Amino acid sequence: MTKAENEITWKEINIGATVHEPGNASQYKTGDWRSNVPVVDFSKCIKCALCYIFCPEGCITKNDDGFFEIDMYYCKGCGICAEECPTDSIIMKEEKE
Amino acid sequence: MSSVKKLASKMLEEKEFFAPGHRACGGCGEVIGLRLAFKEIGGNAIVVNATGCSEIIASQYPYTSWNIPWIHALFENTAAVASGIEAGLKIMEKKGISHSKGAKVVAVAGDGATSDIGLQALSGALERGHDFVYICLDNEAYMNTGIQRSSATPYGATTTTSPVGGKQKIGQVTWKKDMPSIAVAHNIPYVATACPSYPVDLVAKIKKAIEVKGPAYIHMFTACPTGWGCPSNMAVKLGRLAVQTGVFPLYEVENGAYTVNVKPAKLKPVAEYLKIQKRFRHLGDEEIKYIEQRLAEEYQKLLEKSEASAS
Amino acid sequence: MKQYVGMEVSVALAEAVKLANADVIAAYPITPQTHIIEHLAELVASGELDAEYIPIESEHSAMSACLGSSAVGARTFTATAGQGLELMHEVLFVASAMRLPIVMAVANRAVSSPLSVWGDHSDVMACRDVGWIQIFAENGQEVVDNAICAFKMAEDNRVLLPVMLNLDGFHLSHMVEPVLMPEQKAVSDFLPLNNYPQPLNPDKPVAMGDFAPPVIFTEAKWAQEMSLRNSYSTILEVWDQFGKQFGRHYRPVEHYRTEGASTLLLTMGSFSETAMTAIDSLRDEGCKVGLIRLRLWRPFPFSDIREAVKGISNLIVLDRAISLGGPGGPAASEIKAAFYGEENKPKIVSFVAGLGGRDVTPKGFEEIITRGIEIAEKGSSNEYEIYGVRE
Structure with a gap:
């Protein structure tokens, strides 16, 4: 884990304030930005992969059965997957606490 | 659909070079474009990023969304930094002291960074012929600073600095700067327009841009729901409509030869595109008609260039 | 060889x-x-x-x-x-x-x-x-x-x-x-x-x-x-x-004929060579002057400067730049600041000369030094003086 920015001392700043842990932004949770949540109905899914291709977060992955699953740690609930799904397998519902 | 599936299976083999956890607005079209582009570019690349949305959302110290080496210096100098990287890699490879072998240099900048403040640096880099790919992520305004107009803002759009008022009822009064044509005028080997709503086309163009020796310029149309005033699920749809209405035709120019890649049989009425965005909601029928006519003319000119290239 | x-x-x-x-x-x-x-x-x-x-x-x-x-x-x-x-x-x-x-x-x-x-x-x-x-x-x-x-x-x-x-x-x-x-x-x-x-x-x-x-x-x-x-x-x-x-040695601050000097002129860059000629003439006249030259500007060599002027009464700083509306030549301002808290500090006089390629002759340096000593001893109502401007 990357040390939190409010704990880093000046001596711990990398040379030139560079970052040496590629992709470490993945530690940052964006899922709590969400007000709507996508709900997937696999029975309608034709595995076309459009949701995966168009997801701005890159948080949709293919599971062992070939269906596409959404990682709620990152999903911001934008609804593009639901909008672009050709079979309406994904619908957006209000996020419940 | 099969080409999409093929693309998906190829994408699935590659990791996400632009990792989740980035801080783009929900539904950002720009990051769809970045994800797709870098799936094709792969890991042997160095990214040079201009200040702007794509930079700020991915780089809050001590974090980075990038899984490949990345440098951000300033707003207007992206193409110049890329020039230095390319020259540095070239000479170090020649001298046998390079750290990386055959790394691609990819510059990423917004429309303001490209067609306004960074135009000189870009022109210089294209003219000198550096071997690099420049991707302009065009969301048609300075979104990162709060939606101010740029020279890429389309006619009729309101922004915070092209507002509609009692005296001025149009919004942006100038036509969108034709940045791809400016790139073409440098006689570089490859120029293309692209849009993430057409992912197969986009990825094919990135592939060509990477493979070509010398400068390649990709002008990518990336919808911004926040700045354009529409729901967050609209970015892909807006891109598709922009292509189908002639707002943003998809074409490429290889060594000066034009090809229109997506040719709608008939352009859709532009109102379909304009009416779903708040930035155009003040436009009356007359303005919409003017826009439609001008778009049709521009599209016709493009088709003629394409036909002339083919013959 | x-x-x-x-x-x-x-x-x-x-x-x-x-x-x-x-x-x-x-x-x-x-x-x-x-x-x-x-x-x-x-x-x-x-x-x-x-x-x-x-x-x-x-x-x-x-x-x-x-x-x-x-x-x-x-x-x-x-x-x-x-x-x-x-x-x-x-x-x-x-x-x-x-x-x-x-x-x-x-x-x-x-x-x-x-x-x-x-x-x-x-x-x-x-x-x-x-x-x-x-x-x-x-x-x-x-x-x-x-x-x-x-x-x-x-x-x-x-x-x-x-x-x-x-x-x-x-x-x-x-x-x-x-x-x-x-x-x-x-x-x-x-x-x-x-x-x-x-x-x-x-x-x-x-x-x-x-x-x-x-x-x-x-x-x-x-x-x-x-x-x-x-x-x-x-x-x-x-x-x-x-x-x-x-075999060629460099230091942050260089000295020229500073031994026994009560007044030092400080210069930067190529002015120094002409200034040396002026120092030689003034020394021949019995004037106790020497020259120091700032080679390192950043990081500012605080200790070297303080050491260089130990026991000196007057330090005349010659800048080839104007700090418009400011307290004096840029180098002079910084040097004054560097001595502010020091106990035995010299009187520091700021001169600006040689703007836009204007030559300063050995005679000119002599005038600057003489006037500088006068200001150090009698004071001046100006923050700094510009040399050679036509009134």
């Missing part, structure tokens, strides 16, 4: 960059820097220097390209002057904050308007706070030697900071002077390959140039400040090493 060769200083500097085996040169032409980059372009074209020469479209882009080439680990050089340095201004901050070991020569020139292509220090003085190591050379030999030292200082992994080598435009850049060019082998022994520790490299990705929110910006800046302050000891070490190997 190598012989001194008469060379234009700009050409000698380019030859030194060749000896340093620079990998990338990105430069935009501006008077009076042009002879430096023209000769470098020739050396690259002839194959004598195996480097990429980027004939770039502006100084802003020149420094930006330098960021890029330096960030992949290439030894990088550029040169500029006056307006060019000001156009680069924004990028200079980034170079130092990113800790990129770029070396740049500045053929110091006045800043418009009115347009002047001639020399003064207005350009570099507007760049005091950009975080670079800044050195002023006095003559051709110093330019050559310090160009080589600059790469070693910049690239030392304890430093990793850009270095600006200042040489007065025309007064130095265009002079033909006897210069002893070091042998290639000796330079190669002195200056190892650039070993930049964190190059942009797909095998080991780094991200450079992040955005920093308020919670971390202060830490980042303080880390940078410490790197510049701490570079002082390495700078001395490099000069010492150079002295041992090449």
Whole structure:
């Protein structure tokens, strides 16, 4: 884990304030930005992969059965997957606490 | 659909070079474009990023969304930094002291960074012929600073600095700067327009841009729901409509030869595109008609260039 | 034994960059820097220097390209002057904050308007706070030697900071002077390959140039400040090493006839050689004056300056730049500040002279010193004096 920015001392700043842990932004949770949540109905899914291709977060992955699953740690609930799904397998519902 | 599936299976083999956890607005079209582009570019690349949305959302110290080496210096100098990287890699490879072998240099900048403040640096880099790919992520305004107009803002759009008022009822009064044509005028080997709503086309163009020796310029149309005033699920749809209405035709120019890649049989009425965005909601029928006519003319000119290239 | 060769200083500097085996040169032409980059372009074209020469479209882009080439680990050089340095201004901050070991020569020139292509220090003085190591050379030999030292200082992994080598435009850049060019082998022994520790490299990705929110910006800046302050000891070490190997010794502050002096004149750059003649005449007249010369401008050599003026009554600081509406010449202001808390401090008098290429003759230096002593003893209602202005 990357040390939190409010704990880093000046001596711990990398040379030139560079970052040496590629992709470490993945530690940052964006899922709590969400007000709507996508709900997937696999029975309608034709595995076309459009949701995966168009997801701005890159948080949709293919599971062992070939269906596409959404990682709620990152999903911001934008609804593009639901909008672009050709079979309406994904619908957006209000996020419940 | 099969080409999409093929693309998906190829994408699935590659990791996400632009990792989740980035801080783009929900539904950002720009990051769809970045994800797709870098799936094709792969890991042997160095990214040079201009200040702007794509930079700020991915780089809050001590974090980075990038899984490949990345440098951000300033707003207007992206193409110049890329020039230095390319020259540095070239000479170090020649001298046998390079750290990386055959790394691609990819510059990423917004429309303001490209067609306004960074135009000189870009022109210089294209003219000198550096071997690099420049991707302009065009969301048609300075979104990162709060939606101010740029020279890429389309006619009729309101922004915070092209507002509609009692005296001025149009919004942006100038036509969108034709940045791809400016790139073409440098006689570089490859120029293309692209849009993430057409992912197969986009990825094919990135592939060509990477493979070509010398400068390649990709002008990518990336919808911004926040700045354009529409729901967050609209970015892909807006891109598709922009292509189908002639707002943003998809074409490429290889060594000066034009090809229109997506040719709608008939352009859709532009109102379909304009009416779903708040930035155009003040436009009356007359303005919409003017826009439609001008778009049709521009599209016709493009088709003629394409036909002339083919013959 | 190598012989001194008469060379234009700009050409000698380019030859030194060749000896340093620079990998990338990105430069935009501006008077009076042009002879430096023209000769470098020739050396690259002839194959004598195996480097990429980027004939770039502006100084802003020149420094930006330098960021890029330096960030992949290439030894990088550029040169500029006056307006060019000001156009680069924004990028200079980034170079130092990113800790990129770029070396740049500045053929110091006045800043418009009115347009002047001639020399003064207005350009570099507007760049005091950009975080670079800044050195002023006095003559051709110093330019050559310090160009080589600059790469070693910049690239030392304890430093990793850009270095600006200042040489007065025309007064130095265009002079033909006897210069002893070091042998290639000796330079190669002195200056190892650039070993930049964190190059942009797909095998080991780094991200450079992040955005920093308020919670971390202060830490980042303080880390940078410490790197510049701490570079002082390495700078001395490099000069010492150079002295041992090449027999020419450099210090942050140089002394000339300071023994027994009650008044010192402080100069920077090429003024010093003329000033020495004036000091000699005044000494012959029994006047107890000496000269000190500031070679290292950043990091500011506080201890060297304080040491240099111990026991001195008057210190006359001669600036070749005006700080409009400010407290005096830029160097004078800083030196006054450096002595503010000191107990036994000299009276410090600020003079500005030599703007936009205006010559100051030995006689002129004598007048400045005489007037300076008068001000020190009797006081003045002015913050500083400008020399030679027609009333």
